[in-house]
Amino acid sequence: MDHSPRDILDQWMQAVNSADVESLLNLYDPHAVLIPTFSNRILNTPEKLRDYFEKLGSRPELSIALHEKTLTVQEMKSDQYTLGGIYNWRFAVDGELLNFEARFSYVIDLANPNPILHHHSSQIPRTL
Numbered sequence: 001m002d003h004s005p006r007d008i009l010d011q012w013m014q015a016v017n018s019a020d021v022e023s024l025l026n027l028y029d030p031h032a033v034l035i036p037t038f039s040n041r042i043l044n045t046p047e048k049l050r051d052y053f054e055k056l057g058s059r060p061e062l063s064i065a066l067h068e069k070t071l072t073v074q075e076m077k078s079d080q081y082t083l084g085g086i087y088n089w090r091f092a093v094d095g096e097l098l099n100f101e102a103r104f105s106y107v108i109d110l111a112n113p114n115p116i117l118h119h120h121s122s123q124i125p126r127t128l
Contacts, residue, residue, distance in 0.1 A: 003110055003115070004110075005073045005081040005083050005106075005108055005110070006071070006073065006083075008027065008083075008106075008108050008110070008115050008116065009066070009071075009083055009106070011023070011027060012024065012027055012116070013064050013065070013066065013087070015027070016056075016057075016062065016063075016064045017062070017063050017064060019056075019057030019058075019062060020057075021050060021053045021054055021057055024049075024053050025046060025049060025050060025053065026114060027114060027115060027116050028046070028049055028114055028116045028119075029109075029112055029114045029115070029116060029117050030046055030114065031044075031117075032044075032049070032114070032116055032117055032118060032119065033117075033118050033119070034048075034049055034052070034118075034119045034120075035119070035120040035121065035122070036052055036121060037089065037100070037102045037121040037122060037123060038056065038089075038100075039052060059091035059092065059093075060091060060092040061090065061091055061092045061097055062089075062090070062091040063089075063090045063091070064087050064088065064089050064090070065087060065088050065090075066085065066086075066087050067085060067086040067087065067088065067101075070084075070085035070086040071083065071084075071085040072084045072085060076107075078111075079109055079110040079111040080107070080108070080109050080110070080111075081106075081107075081108050081110070082105060082106065082107055082108075083104075083105065083106040083108065084103070084104060084105040084106075085103070085104060086101060086102065086103050086104070086124065087101075087102055087104060087121075088100070088101050088102075089101075089102060100123055101123065101124045102121050102122060102123050102124060103121070103122060103124055104119070104120065104121040105118075105119070105120045105121075106118065106119050107119075
């Protein structure tokens with residue numbers, strides 16, 4: 001079954017929204033690097049990714065949504081793409097539902113069964 005870069009992003013967001021850690025991990029190459037939104041560490045092993053996504057998935061009312069107009073997809077070479085844009089995280093902290101806008105970039109290889117090779121996500125600063 002052929003997938004587009006957008007399909008991979010949609011699968012990733014669906015897995016986050018359902019707190020499906022196994023599906024998230026299956027999207028990442030075993031040697032992938034994740035520079036995550038809510039950690040100051042670089043995650044470069046499947047174990048580190050699992051720990052991060054398990055903690056994130058335990059957040060009450062966790063959801064993520066793409067700001068559609070911000071999505072850019074660039075083909076690097078056959079089957080390899082970069083994706084970038086802005087998404088909005090939501091989850092409850094101490095009973096209050098909070099929003100966190102973040103910018104993201106992915107490097108994906110559609111020929112790889114675990115297509116995400118690199119993923120960087122960081123909160124958007126409120127002001128300069």
